[in-house]
Amino acid sequence: MNTKFLDLLAQKYESEEKVVTEIINLEAILNLPKGTEHFVSDLHGEFQAFQHVLRNGSGKVKEKIRDIFKEELTEQEINEFATLVYYPEDKLKLIKEGFANDKALNEWYKSFIEKMIRLIPYTSSKYTRSKLRKALPKQFEFIIEELLYKTDEFANKKRYYSSILEHIISLGQADKLIIGLAYTIQQLVVDHLHVVGDIYDRGPEPDKIMDTLINYHSTDIQWGNHDVLWLGAYAGSKVCLANIIRICARYNNLAIIEDAYGINLRPLLNLAEKYYGDNPAFRPKLQSGVKLSDQETVQITKIHQAIAMIQFKLESPIIKRRSFFNMQDRLLLEKINYEKNEITLHDKTYLLENTCFATVNPDQPDQLLEEEVQVMDKLLFSVQHSEKLTRHMNFLMKKGSLYLKYNGNLLIHGCIPLDGSGKMEKMVIEDKPYAGRDLLDLFEKHLRYSFAHPEETEDLSTDMVWYLWTGEYSSLFGKREMTTFERYFIRDKATHKERKNPYYYLRENEDICRNILSEFGLNPDHGHIINGHTPVKEIEGENPVKANGKMVVIDGGFSKAYQSTTGIAGYTLLFNSFGMQLVAHKKFSSKEDVLRDGTDVLSVKRLVDEELERKKVRETNVGEKILQDISILKSLMEYRYMK
Numbered sequence: 001m002n003t004k005f006l007d008l009l010a011q012k013y014e015s016e017e018k019v020v021t022e023i024i025n026l027e028a029i030l031n032l033p034k035g036t037e038h039f040v041s042d043l044h045g046e047f048q049a050f051q052h053v054l055r056n057g058s059g060k061v062k063e064k065i066r067d068i069f070k071e072e073l074t075e076q077e078i079n080e081f082a083t084l085v086y087y088p089e090d091k092l093k094l095i096k097e098g099f100a101n102d103k104a105l106n107e108w109y110k111s112f113i114e115k116m117i118r119l120i121p122y123t124s125s126k127y128t129r130s131k132l133r134k135a136l137p138k139q140f141e142f143i144i145e146e147l148l149y150k151t152d153e154f155a156n157k158k159r160y161y162s163s164i165l166e167h168i169i170s171l172g173q174a175d176k177l178i179i180g181l182a183y184t185i186q187q188l189v190v191d192h193l194h195v196v197g198d199i200y201d202r203g204p205e206p207d208k209i210m211d212t213l214i215n216y217h218s219t220d221i222q223w224g225n226h227d228v229l230w231l232g233a234y235a236g237s238k239v240c241l242a243n244i245i246r247i248c249a250r251y252n253n254l255a256i257i258e259d260a261y262g263i264n265l266r267p268l269l270n271l272a273e274k275y276y277g278d279n280p281a282f283r284p285k286l287q288s289g290v291k292l293s294d295q296e297t298v299q300i301t302k303i304h305q306a307i308a309m310i311q312f313k314l315e316s317p318i319i320k321r322r323s324f325f326n327m328q329d330r331l332l333l334e335k336i337n338y339e340k341n342e343i344t345l346h347d348k349t350y351l352l353e354n355t356c357f358a359t360v361n362p363d364q365p366d367q368l369l370e371e372e373v374q375v376m377d378k379l380l381f382s383v384q385h386s387e388k389l390t391r392h393m394n395f396l397m398k399k400g401s402l403y404l405k406y407n408g409n410l411l412i413h414g415c416i417p418l419d420g421s422g423k424m425e426k427m428v429i430e431d432k433p434y435a436g437r438d439l440l441d442l443f444e445k446h447l448r449y450s451f452a453h454p455e456e457t458e459d460l461s462t463d464m465v466w467y468l469w470t471g472e473y474s475s476l477f478g479k480r481e482m483t484t485f486e487r488y489f490i491r492d493k494a495t496h497k498e499r500k501n502p503y504y505y506l507r508e509n510e511d512i513c514r515n516i517l518s519e520f521g522l523n524p525d526h527g528h529i530i531n532g533h534t535p536v537k538e539i540e541g542e543n544p545v546k547a548n549g550k551m552v553v554i555d556g557g558f559s560k561a562y563q564s565t566t567g568i569a570g571y572t573l574l575f576n577s578f579g580m581q582l583v584a585h586k587k588f589s590s591k592e593d594v595l596r597d598g599t600d601v602l603s604v605k606r607l608v609d610e611e612l613e614r615k616k617v618r619e620t621n622v623g624e625k626i627l628q629d630i631s632i633l634k635s636l637m638e639y640r641y642m643k
């Protein structure tokens with residue numbers, strides 16, 4: 001090994017004892033059971049439902065409480081305890097209201113803090129002391145450690161411990177301590193979170209999800225098609241930008257653009273007011289219980305049309321300059337007969353309804369009006385200069401990737417494009433064919449390039465980001481074409497259908513899944529593919545576990561807009577040292593309901609896979625890295641101290 005490198009390392013481990021201690025410490029970690037991985041996907045802006053799943057660890061928090069306290073507490077008390085761990089600030093307020101005097105409250109504090117302290121060793125039994133210390137609330141670290149490691153065999157310290165607790169209470173610190181311990185427990189129960197794509201679009205609060213992920217102790221993201229659309233917009237793709245605004249208008253979420261990210265929509269609104277009126281095809285979809293005034297509805301309807309028409313115009317030059325995208329069929333504005341208000345698609349002519357072509361010049365339908373050009377320039381400027389969006393997009397890039405190999409599994413939002421016979425589909429990009437892993441790696445390279453060069457708006461990489469949103473060989477879209485135009489303007493539902501890539505039926509087949517795992521260099525005997533993207537229709541009896549357990553689809557739809565077709569509110573997956581468990585979540589009503597009733601909205605667990613032997617850190621990604629570290633430290637030991 002390079003001696004310069006070892007000399008440098010020796011500055012950190014400057015004595016023999018330090019090297020030895022670190023090697024022993026790392027060896028010990030390798031033999032601990034692996035931590036719990038938590039998989040979620042398709043959050044679609046549903047922050048409330050997401051944070052609930054995160055706080056309850058898909059049921060793990062309550063399970064741990066039950067394990068320890070089932071003999072002492074009733075089910076009702078266990079529920080209360082769990083709710084306190086999920087939402088400590090709110091629940092404490094409610095509990096305190098129920099006490100008649102301070103004495104009773106102080107008794108409760110004492111006994112409850114003791115219970116929390118009892119729970120911690122159990123939830124941290126898989127971790128080293130140092131990892132536990134990192135999870136403790138900083139201001140109480142010393143005190144909690146004293147309480148955790150108390151050994152009062154000789155009863156000498158009994159008074160000491162109870163005096164610590166009494167002081168915490170009398171000094172008015174009990175609430176803070178309980179809140180700190182609650183977050184410690186949440187953190188200990190789940191070691192690592194995977195978000196298998198689609199944080200953005202359809203729901204109201206993707207920005208809050210991003211803030212939560214940024215503050216989360218350990219996470220990675222596999223980009224979904226909607227996330228890539230936002231990344232594309234930020235990276236300079238105007239067509240991606242038009243799309244995100246169109247989707248926000250369609251789902252009545254323009255507040256995300258304006259209020260959350262501070263992007264000024266006034267220029268777009270002015271344009272919309274000038275050219276568009278009310279139009280039933282463009283009215284916003286509202287979540288149940290939401291009401292808008294007529295004036296608001298019309299205003300959003302106008303913006304929706306303005307931005308949709310800009311989007312359709314912007315698609316056309318990209319399709320023309322990238323003939324290998326093979327999207328000539330999507331040059332729809334050119335296929336319209338503007339006099340008759342008709343369009344001919346695949347030799348069939350359809351009447352167009354609810355049209356809004358006031359800004360379209362039939363001789364040059366993809367030409368933007370000067371006003372439209374200016375609106376898009378201003379919007380792009382605002383997007384790229386939003387401080388909050390910059391923070392969120394940088395995080396999405398830093399923690400994200402198109403696919404991830406993690407502890408033997410392949411995590412991917414959409415699909416691996418396949419042909420009907422199960423072979424990896426080839427896409428020819430600039431005269432070179434790519435398929436499978438190579439294709440995905442190339443997509444990711446373009447996305448990263450585009451993101452690094454936000455000033456380039458029409459280069460290949462930026463166009464490729466849009467392709468990832470909508471192209472037939474995109475691993476994120478997974479359909480042959482996106483029929484947005486048809487859904488707005490053509491009544492015949494047959495034209496709305498988006499044909500799925502054969503992957504979506506072939507993934508039921510074990511050999512296909514094994515083949516994909518091998519393509520990505522994973523062991524097909526042990527690995528699984530974890531997918532999001534397509535809602536699993538539990539209502540129709542669809543099983544999220546496919547291909548003899550090799551494939552797990554965890555999109556059950558956090559997205560409220562899809563819950564009536566799925567019948568549930570999402571799947572999540574847990575993977576701990578004993579194996580994998582799938583959790584189905586029932587519809588999440590509100591945090592207030594949970595606080596009041598203490599009941600959780602998750603249900604059945606299905607065992608996906610059971611480890612014959614408890615899986616250790618040694619067999620994980622982290623373990624691999626630790627083994628490398630140990631080998632380097634051993635080299636240092638030989639080079640420096642064993643001569």
Ligand SMILES: O=P(O)(O)OC[C@H]1O[C@](O)(COP(=O)(O)O)[C@@H](O)[C@@H]1O
Nearest residue numbers: 198225226250479482483484498533
């Ligand atoms: O009905 P909406 O919300 O406009 O969205 C429909 C579009 O969203 C997509 O389903 C993609 O979004 P998902 O990743 O959430 O499935 C497209 O296939 C489709 O054209």
Ligand SMILES: [Mn+2]
Nearest residue numbers: 198224225533
């Ligand atoms: Mn998706």
